[in-house]
Amino acid sequence: MAHFEKATSIHDWFNQRLAVDAVNRVMMTEYWIPKNINFLWAMGMVLVITFALLLVSGIFLLMYYQPNVDTAFYSVNYTIMREVDFGWLWRHIHGVAASVVFLIIYIHMFTGIYYGSYKKGREMIWISGMLLFVAFSAEAFSGYMLPWGQMSYWAGMVITNLFAGGSLHADGLVEWIRGDYVPAQAFLNRFFMLHVLLIPIAIMGLIGLHFASLRIPHVNNQDGEEIDFDAESKKYLNGDKAGSKVMRFANDFMSKDMMVVGIYLIFFFYLVFYHYDFAMDAVNFDPADGLKTPAHIYPEWYFLWSYEILRPFSTNIGLIAFAFAQVIFVLLPFLDRSPNTVAANRRGLFGIWFWAMLVDMIVLTSMGKLPPEGIFSSIGLIAALTFIGLWIVLPFITKMEKKV
Amino acid sequence: MKNKEPLILAVVVFFTLLTYYLVEPFAHSQMHKHVEGEGFAYKDLPEVTKTGDATRGQDLVMGAGACVGCHSIEAAGMPASMEPQMAAASYGVNPPDLSNAGAVYDEKFLTALIKNPAHALNVEHKYTPESGKMHPMVAFYGAGGDIDQEVADMVAYLKSIAVSQEELTPKMAYELACGRCHAMGYENWTQIGEKPKFKHEKDSLAFDIKVLEYQDSLKAYMGKLPPDLSMYIRSRGEHFLETFIEDPQSHLEGTAMPRVGVTAEVAEKVIEHLADSGDTKRHEREAIGKNVMIYIIIFAIFAILWKKQVWRDLH
Amino acid sequence: MKNSSRRGFMGKAFGAVAGIGAIGSLVAMKKSWDPLPSVKAAGFTTLDMSIYEENELVTEKWRGKPIFVLKLTSDMLSKIKDKKNDMDRLIKVGDSYFMVTLGLCTHLGCIPGYNPADQTFLCACHGGMYDVTGDVTKAPPPRGLDIPPFKIDGNKLVLGETGPEFIAMKENGITL
Numbered sequence: 001m002a003h004f005e006k007a008t009s010i011h012d013w014f015n016q017r018l019a020v021d022a023v024n025r026v027m028m029t030e031y032w033i034p035k036n037i038n039f040l041w042a043m044g045m046v047l048v049i050t051f052a053l054l055l056v057s058g059i060f061l062l063m064y065y066q067p068n069v070d071t072a073f074y075s076v077n078y079t080i081m082r083e084v085d086f087g088w089l090w091r092h093i094h095g096v097a098a099s100v101v102f103l104i105i106y107i108h109m110f111t112g113i114y115y116g117s118y119k120k121g122r123e124m125i126w127i128s129g130m131l132l133f134v135a136f137s138a139e140a141f142s143g144y145m146l147p148w149g150q151m152s153y154w155a156g157m158v159i160t161n162l163f164a165g166g167s168l169h170a171d172g173l174v175e176w177i178r179g180d181y182v183p184a185q186a187f188l189n190r191f192f193m194l195h196v197l198l199i200p201i202a203i204m205g206l207i208g209l210h211f212a213s214l215r216i217p218h219v220n221n222q223d224g225e226e227i228d229f230d231a232e233s234k235k236y237l238n239g240d241k242a243g244s245k246v247m248r249f250a251n252d253f254m255s256k257d258m259m260v261v262g263i264y265l266i267f268f269f270y271l272v273f274y275h276y277d278f279a280m281d282a283v284n285f286d287p288a289d290g291l292k293t294p295a296h297i298y299p300e301w302y303f304l305w306s307y308e309i310l311r312p313f314s315t316n317i318g319l320i321a322f323a324f325a326q327v328i329f330v331l332l333p334f335l336d337r338s339p340n341t342v343a344a345n346r347r348g349l350f351g352i353w354f355w356a357m358l359v360d361m362i363v364l365t366s367m368g369k370l371p372p373e374g375i376f377s378s379i380g381l382i383a384a385l386t387f388i389g390l391w392i393v394l395p396f397i398t399k400m401e402k403k404v
Numbered sequence: 405m406k407n408k409e410p411l412i413l414a415v416v417v418f419f420t421l422l423t424y425y426l427v428e429p430f431a432h433s434q435m436h437k438h439v440e441g442e443g444f445a446y447k448d449l450p451e452v453t454k455t456g457d458a459t460r461g462q463d464l465v466m467g468a469g470a471c472v473g474c475h476s477i478e479a480a481g482m483p484a485s486m487e488p489q490m491a492a493a494s495y496g497v498n499p500p501d502l503s504n505a506g507a508v509y510d511e512k513f514l515t516a517l518i519k520n521p522a523h524a525l526n527v528e529h530k531y532t533p534e535s536g537k538m539h540p541m542v543a544f545y546g547a548g549g550d551i552d553q554e555v556a557d558m559v560a561y562l563k564s565i566a567v568s569q570e571e572l573t574p575k576m577a578y579e580l581a582c583g584r585c586h587a588m589g590y591e592n593w594t595q596i597g598e599k600p601k602f603k604h605e606k607d608s609l610a611f612d613i614k615v616l617e618y619q620d621s622l623k624a625y626m627g628k629l630p631p632d633l634s635m636y637i638r639s640r641g642e643h644f645l646e647t648f649i650e651d652p653q654s655h656l657e658g659t660a661m662p663r664v665g666v667t668a669e670v671a672e673k674v675i676e677h678l679a680d681s682g683d684t685k686r687h688e689r690e691a692i693g694k695n696v697m698i699y700i701i702i703f704a705i706f707a708i709l710w711k712k713q714v715w716r717d718l719h
Numbered sequence: 720m721k722n723s724s725r726r727g728f729m730g731k732a733f734g735a736v737a738g739i740g741a742i743g744s745l746v747a748m749k750k751s752w753d754p755l756p757s758v759k760a761a762g763f764t765t766l767d768m769s770i771y772e773e774n775e776l777v778t779e780k781w782r783g784k785p786i787f788v789l790k791l792t793s794d795m796l797s798k799i800k801d802k803k804n805d806m807d808r809l810i811k812v813g814d815s816y817f818m819v820t821l822g823l824c825t826h827l828g829c830i831p832g833y834n835p836a837d838q839t840f841l842c843a844c845h846g847g848m849y850d851v852t853g854d855v856t857k858a859p860p861p862r863g864l865d866i867p868p869f870k871i872d873g874n875k876l877v878l879g880e881t882g883p884e885f886i887a888m889k890e891n892g893i894t895l
């Protein structure tokens with residue numbers, strides 16, 4: 001047994017047993033963050049807050065939700081929305097947060113792409129982040145099944161049908177995933193399990209990995225400058241706070257984080273109370289009916305770009321393109337052949353590539369919502385081809401890039 | 405170092421709003437055609453030209469008009485002679501009680517309905533000569549005098565026995581105008597009335613069977629069972645519902661749902677009741693929303709002030 | 720240092736504002752845990768006292784629990800008319816006297832059986848016995864059968880609501 005002294009205070013008692021001072025230094029007051037950042041660097045904290053909102057609102061929904069095909073819709077739209085005190089509030093928070101979290105994820109992701117925060121030692125941050133994107137996507141999809149409305153049922157039908165693999169006709173696999181010939185009780189129950197237990201655990205583990213992968217490379221900065229954290233932190237601790245290039249995570253960075261979070265929450269709660277239809281699609285307020293397909297089926301907005309890549313092509317080619325789209329972003333650190341870790345606007349063609357990719361994703365997103373007819377399907381096809389083209393071209397334009 | 409944050413914020417906001425616009429208002433405008441209502445003016449129906457006399461109207465309704473041959477009028481002491489599911493099985497459809505028809509339906513509409521039900525209800529497409537089917541309500545061909553005066557008298561009588569607009573609650577408006585065909589489970593409303601509390605399971609099941617029998621007749625009459633409207637305020641939205649109630653054909657061409665002929669005021673009450681069912685906590689949401697917005701703005705202000713204090717030394 | 724104390728103040732102020740939000744959220748969370756209106760509404764059972772036959776035990780339900788309703792015969796009443804303790808356990812509705820109690824033995828919660836021939840209740844679990852007023856006549860039950868809150872409404876008894884007769888019973892120690 002290690003040596004213990006009589007404690008001088010409550011703080012000292014915990015310190016001797018849990019090293020709270022050391023933990024506080026390492027995680028908070030001497031976790032050094034560059035000063036040369038902007039508010040986009042706060043998106044990580046915004047995501048943590050949004051995830052916390054999802055978790056807490058989810059807990060209260062879980063108290064009353066019934067994962068049964070006959071009572072699920074009623075448990076949500078009657079029991080939770082009408083009977084449970086503040087049930088409507090948890091449902092609105094949960095639905096709006098599930099949608100807004102993807103807006104923040106995309107902003108966070110594209111911030112990383114713009115500033116090269118996936119390069120040179122930060123590959124694991126990028127990869128763990130992309131795995132988080134996949135986990136959140138699975139969480140969102142499984143969650144959307146639960147109200148068992150028309151969109152829940154038909155989105156479940158369509159997305160699980162993808163696993164038939166076109167000409168592979170892997171119907172057995174589709175039935176295995178569903179646990180039945182069609183989305184029914186088995187399907188609902190297992191996606192409930194995924195949504196409430198398995199994927200949240202995976203997300204929390206991945207968040208841990210994501211944070212851990214950030215420690216050694218340190219947070220990036222607007223100029224991609226390689227900072228000597230030891231020297232700069234010494235400057236800070238010696239009293240030259242203004243001159244140092246770094247600041248403490250707590251309370252320096254955190255106070256700015258909280259400022260961004262505060263402004264974000266104004267926007268967030270405005271949506272929760274006054275403008276939530278985008279997050280709770282009208283079609284899902286019809287109870288699921290396996291014998292009636294809605295006139296328009298579409299996924300939630302954050303999946304539309306992906307959906308649109310699948311649509312314009314014939315079945316097999318579409319599936320290959322779709323699989324390509326899911327995986328390709330993960331490979332970004334390895335497809336980008338340039339050594340430059342600076343903002344995209346200083347990287348010549350890559351700067352153009354960035355904005356082209358962003359605009360293309362928005363075009364794909366909007367075409368994915370529209371009926372695949374006439375000019376919409378033509379634009380969608382061009383946008384899908386552009387997406388593939390941009391990724392093919394990336395290694396070449398970055399290889400050619402001049403060293404900054 | 406130039407502060408680029410306003411520009412960055414502008415770029416982020418721009419692309420977010422652009423995406424929102426394309427995915428929501430624009431896409432929905434492409435998927436659903438916009439129907440402009442006419443404020444329940446019923447422009448296709450002739451104007452009312454006569455002033456009715458309620459006493460003469462009563463004689464006609466009870467007598468030559470033959471209304472009471474099929475319709476009960478509780479307010480006049482003439483309750484229904486059959487249970488709803490029996491009436492539905494006999495006539496094909498359950499004729500509504502007329503006690504409050506004068507409060508719920510538009511005057512022009514009632515006038516046109518009495519003379520030509522299928523036309524006023526906008527279901528002539530169902531009762532073409534080829535179909536061989538006739539509308540269950542027989543048209544009034546006159547009692548020997550000026551038919552327009554007679555119809556005006558009958559309408560005046562119906563208005564005289566009905567409740568006033570102040571007494572007509574959203575719930576009543578719904579039950580009278582829609583409730584004969586559309587159940588509303590979340591308000592415990594079946595097509596044959598609110599389901600009572602039964603002590604014994606047997607009695608509860610017996611009631612359920614009556615509802616199912618009624619629904620069978622309704623399905624046979626309409627072609628399919630009219631949907632439960634509990635969540636329609638959220639699945640269809642106010643604008644759709646308003647224009648749909650005014651003229652179902654404008655949204656669903658060829659539908660069997662009749663144009664029910666309510667006034668604009670009654671339509672508003674019906675929609676209010678749909679909101680009571682599918683958006684029950686809306687008033688609480690607005691009240692709490694206001695308080696939360698005030699709080700969160702204060703929260704943000706304090707966060708900004710804290711940040712400014714902390715960063716004073718860092719710049 | 721002036722700066723750090725001001726910074727400390729603003730930080731604490733922000734923390735306090737955040738704390739208010741947290742408390743508000745906790746209040747909302749507590750309310751979400753409350754029994755639902757439909758549950759509370761189901762907490763009332765109305766009994767039509769005119770349908771019961773003398774010396775025929777009927778078991779009703781209230782809040783998920785069995786309720787014994789026994790209409791006493793004039794014979795039974797004549798035997799206990801002078802015993803105030805026993806009469807105080809009964810409920811008078813119209814001209815009739817009823818025993819209305821929870822059908823759960825006060826020992827460990829089993830449901831006692833009624834023998835109309837002997838006019839006694841016997842609990843099979845451990846042999847406890849009660850008489851037709853619900854009073855305990857043989858150990859081990861610690862007290863007589865509990866009486867649910869009730870209110871007399873003409874010919875009806877509303878269980879779950881509290882009327883003056885029930886309050887009197889509680890004050891006299893007849894029931895908990």
